[in-house]
Amino acid sequence: QKEVEQDPGPLSVPEGAIVSLNCTYSNSAFQYFMWYRQYSRKGPELLMYTYSSGNKEDGRFTAQVDKSSKYISLFIRDSQPSDSATYLCAVSYNTDKLIFGTGTRLQVFP
Amino acid sequence: EAGVAQSPRYKIIEKRQSVAFWCNPISGHATLYWYQQILGQGPKLLIQFQNNGVVDDSQLPKDRFSAERLKGVDSTLKIQPAKLEDSAVYLCASSLDRGKNTGELFFGEGSRLTVL
Numbered sequence: 671q672k673e674v675e676q677d678p679g680p681l682s683v684p685e686g687a688i689v690s691l692n693c694t695y696s697n698s699a700f701q702y703f704m705w706y707r708q709y710s711r712k713g714p715e716l717l718m719y720t721y722s723s724g725n726k727e728d729g730r731f732t733a734q735v736d737k738s739s740k741y742i743s744l745f746i747r748d749s750q751p752s753d754s755a756t757y758l759c760a761v762s763y764n765t766d767k768l769i770f771g772t773g774t775r776l777q778v779f780p
Numbered sequence: 781e782a783g784v785a786q787s788p789r790y791k792i793i794e795k796r797q798s799v800a801f802w803c804n805p806i807s808g809h810a811t812l813y814w815y816q817q818i819l820g821q822g823p824k825l826l827i828q829f830q831n832n833g834v835v836d837d838s839q840l841p842k843d844r845f846s847a848e849r850l851k852g853v854d855s856t857l858k859i860q861p862a863k864l865e866d867s868a869v870y871l872c873a874s875s876l877d878r879g880k881n882t883g884e885l886f887f888g889e890g891s892r893l894t895v896l
Contacts, residue, residue, distance in 0.1 A: 678820065713784070713871055713887025714823065758822050766811075767836060768885065770822030 671696050674761055676771030685780050689746040693759035693771045696740065700761040703735050705744045708756045708773065717757075718744065749778045782806065784888035786872050792894045798860035801891040805853070805874030811835075812849055813885060814857050815871040823871055829855065862895045869893070 676693045683689055691705075702721055706714035718733040720726045720742075726733045732745040742759055756773040785804040793799050805812050810831050815823035826845065828836040831852040840847070844863070849855040859866055869892045873885040 674822075676822070711889070711892075713873070713889050714885075715887065716884045719884065760822075767825060767828065770824070772820065772822045 673697060673769050674759060674771040676759055677774055678772050680775040680777060682777045682779065683749055685749060685751060685778055687749050687778070689749050689753070689776060689778075691744040691746075691757050691759075691774050691776070693742045693761075694740055695742070695761050697761075698737065698740065699763060702762040702764070703733070703742050704760040704762070704768065705731075705733055706758040706760060706770070708758060710755075714758055746776075749776075751778050751780055754778050784872055784874055784886055786870075786888035786891050788891055789889065790892045790894075792896065793862055794896050795864055796861040798858065799862060799893060800859075801857045801870050801872075801893075803855045803857070803872030803888060805855070805872070806886055809874035809876055809886070810852070811875045812855050813873040813875075814847055814855070815873060815887075817869045817871055817890070819868070826857070826870075859893075862893075864895050867893055867895045 674695045705718040707717045708714040720733050720735050723735050723737045730747045734743040754777045756775045758773045759771040760768040762768050787802050791799055812829045814826045816826050817823045826840045827847045829849040832849050847857045869890040871887050871890045873887045875885050
């Protein structure tokens, strides 16, 4: 069983849609949960960071962690074509060594 | 502030040849990572340095991969001899310090390796 599972997509949505991206993880000892965004032929960049359970909001982005079900989500409101990228979830025991999911490719069309 | 610099951006080699990738992290970042990202997969950690010491190299195929970080700044990742399955993007990342960041790794643009 992989430590982090993520649907690779691709996910194609119209501009303005609400996007939901999800990951599941296997080890309840993970404490830190992150979402990275990766544009084509670029390195990943941190989008959202959450410690333990709960929600975190930043502009159009909301990250949720449900430790009871080992499920993490990223919601994008009012999606824009510039949001088209691959979204990688990552988990960690201590913010040091990150374990990434396979990434979900998102395309937002005008 | 300058980001993480990597070179070369692209490299094509034949199997059994050798290749080296170079990384210059963000100034002042003590921790440096090399990740391997195979097409369609997430990045996988190969090796992690704290200053010039190795913290974790458990997933580095040591029979063919080697890495060093002399003087705790620049780092080089070498593959010798290369195999077809080494075709991937090699990402270098840095962070301020172990255990004191917020999960934010700063990645370079990567070095894309194709092994024929």
